[in-house]
Amino acid sequence: MTEPTVLATFATPSLVAPDHQPAPSSNPLRLGLLASGSGSNVEVIAQAIASGQLNAQIQVVIYNNPTAKVAERAERLGLAKLLLNHREFASRAALDQAIVAALKAHQADWVIMAGWMRIVTQDLIDAFPRRILNIHPSLLPSFPGANAVEQALKSGVKITGCTVHYVELAVDSGPIIIQAAVPILPNDTSEALHQRIQVQEHRIFPLAIALAAQSDAAIYGE
Ligand code: GRF
Numbered sequence: 038m039t040e041p042t043v044l045a046t047f048a049t050p051s052l053v054a055p056d057h058q059p060a061p062s063s064n065p066l067r068l069g070l071l072a073s074g075s076g077s078n079v080e081v082i083a084q085a086i087a088s089g090q091l092n093a094q095i096q097v098v099i100y101n102n103p104t105a106k107v108a109e110r111a112e113r114l115g116l117a118k119l120l121l122n123h124r125e126f127a128s129r130a131a132l133d134q135a136i137v138a139a140l141k142a143h144q145a146d147w148v149i150m151a152g153w154m155r156i157v158t159q160d161l162i163d164a165f166p167r168r169i170l171n172i173h174p175s176l177l178p179s180f181p182g183a184n185a186v187e188q189a190l191k192s193g194v195k196i197t198g199c200t201v202h203y204v205e206l207a208v209d210s211g212p213i214i215i216q217a218a219v220p221i222l223p224n225d226t227s228e229a230l231h232q233r234i235q236v237q238e239h240r241i242f243p244l245a246i247a248l249a250a251q252s253d254a255a256i257y258g259e
Contacts, residue, residue, distance in 0.1 A: 066093035066250050069145030071136070071153040072100050076107025077235060078151035078172060078242055083114050085243030093246065097143040099136060101155060117143065123155055133161040140165070148204075149246060154183075156208060169204040170249060172242055174234045176200060176216055181209035186231045195221055197230070199238045201245035214245040 072079050079098055085091040098111040098118045111118040119139055126132040137160060140148060148161070150171040162169065175185040177200040180192070189197035198218040205211035217237035221230060 063092055063254065066091075066246070067096050067144055067146045068093050068149050068246070069096050069140040069143060069147065070098045070149045070151050071155075072098060072107040072151045073102050073105055073154035074107060074152040076100075076105070076110040076151070078238060079107055079116075080110055080114065081239040082149065082151065082243055082246070083116065091243045091247055093147075093250075096145040097139065099139055101132075101153075107152075119143075129156060130158045130160050133158045137161055137164040147246070147250070149242075150204065151242070157204060157206070159206060162204065162206060167203065167253060168249075170201055170214065170246060171204045171209070171211070172238055172245075173200050173202070173209050174231060174238070176218065177202060177209055177213060186227045186234065190221065190225060190227055190230060197221055197234065199234050199241065201241055203249070214249055215241045217241050 068082070070079050070082065076098075079095075082091065082093075083095060086093050086095065095116050098107065098116050099121055100107050100111075100118065101121055101123045103120060103122060108118060108120070121132060121135050121139065123132050126135065132155065141164075146165075146168060148165045148169040150169065153171070157169075173181070173185060174197075175181070175189055176196070176198045179194070180188040180197070182188075186197070196218050198216055200216045201214045202209075203211040203214065217240060219230070219234050219237055
């Protein structure tokens with residue numbers, strides 16, 4: 038199988054060095070990660086930081102589900118973690134207000150939704166303008182929302198993939214940063230397809246964070 042196509046919407050030669058090394062003079066990005074599931078994307082972001090591919094540090098991993106595997110992963114990786122169980126909040130806005138307070142307390146400047154399965158509110162969006170990214174397992178705008186992999190399989194499309202995008206209020210909307218395409222194979226299952234999509238998620242997420250940060254710095258200054 039050939040390598041999937043990676044489309045970068047605003048990459049310019051000056052934004053990404055050929056080996057994706059960050060500019061040595063820039064300050065590390067301070068990331069607040071939000072996760073609900075296994076946390077494989079959290080782990081690849083941590084690895085990209087450790088290997089020098091991404092000039093950043095993880096300030097905190099916030100998770101909303103007490104049994105989420107991401108908690109063990111964060112522990113193993115030595116990352117600060119915080120459970121904010123959505124069931125204990127009266128509303129989506131109340132949860133987001135607590136998230137904002139925790140992110141600020143941990144001095145996060147960027148919010149990275151790495152498998153965050155909650156609908157966000159204006160409270161979170163307003164607290165981090167242009168600095169919230171999400172990853173979604175389809176080629177948006179196709180198949181937004183839950184069960185994106187199953188939706189793609191059922192629809193009969195032959196190519197799906199994953200998208201990293203800025204977060205806006207509408208679910209899985211917002212300007213696209215990078216997409217990677219993944220072919221759907223005959224007799225594919227949603228598990229097998231999701232696994233291949235995740236391989237691509239792990240490639241593009243650290244790169245998308247670097248691209249967004251460099252674009253932000255170029256436009257707004259550090
Ligand atoms: C990913 O497929 C992501 O696109 C979706 O949730 C999944 C999270 O995976 N939003 P993981 O927890 O990072 O392994």
